[in-house]
Amino acid sequence: MKKLALMALLCVTLAGCSAVPDPITVVIQPVGNEMKYATTEFEVEAGQEVTIIMDNVATEKMMQHNIVFLNDASKVTEVGMAAITATGYLPDNPAIIAATPIAGAGQKTQITFTAPKKAGTYVYICTFPGHFSIMRGEMIVK
Template structure:
C-alpha cells in the first residue's frame, strides 16, 4: 500500500515537471499572444536625428521564432532596431544579432558560438560577421540597438543566439539600394 502511494506521488511529480517543461518550451500559444505578435511586429517610422528609420521586432509569443521574418531598410541608412520581447515564459530570453551575410555556414558558426560566449557576454560571440546586436531581453523587456545598414543591397540574416534558439529564430534583413 505504501509503495503504491509513493509510486503515485512520484508519477504525479514527474507529470507536473514535464508539464512545466513543455510550457516553458513554447508548447502552446494563446490567442492573446497571437494577436499581440501580429498587431505590430514590424513598425517602421521615418525619423530625423540620430537615426533614419526605427523598426520594432517581436518574438512570436512564447515560441522560438521572430514574429516578423523579413525587415526592409535602405542601404547606408541609420536604423534603430527596437526588440520588444512580448514573451511571458521565463525561458524565452532573446537577443537579435544582425550579420553581414546570409550564408548558412556563417549563421551556424555564429549561432553555435553564442553558447560558448556565455551569459556574461549576452551569448554574443566575438565574430567579424556581426554588424550589430541587442543586449539580452528578458520576457516583457524591450532592448534596442542603432546601426548603419550595409551599403551593398542584398539579404542579410538576423538571428537570436540565446542557447538553443539560433536554428529556428532567424529572419532576413533586406537592404534596398
C-alpha cells in the same frame, strides 16, 4: 522657376536625390512564447540609420531573445554555436554587423546602427542558446 519646382517634386517622389535617407525604427517581437520572430522580413535603404527594438512580449522566463545581424548567411551556425559560451550570448565574430542585447521576457532592448552600403539580404538570428537554428529573419537592404 517652374523647372526647379518640378525637379524638387521629382526628388521627393523618387527619394533618390537626398543623400541620406531618414532614420527608421523597426520593432521586432517574438510570437508569444514561441522561438520565432513575429517579423521575419523588413526593408531598409543602403546606409540608412536603423534602430532595432527587440520587444520581448514573451511571458516565460526561458524565452530570452536578441537580434543579431550577420553579413554572411553561411556563418549562422558558427555564430550560433559560439554564442552558447560567449558573454551575453554574443560572440566576437567578424560576421556580426549589429546586435541588440538579450531581452528577458517582458523586456525591451535596442540597437542603432548604419545599414550596410551594399544592397542585399542580411540574415538576423537570435543567439540565445538553442534559438538560432529556427529563430531567424532577413533584413533586405535596397
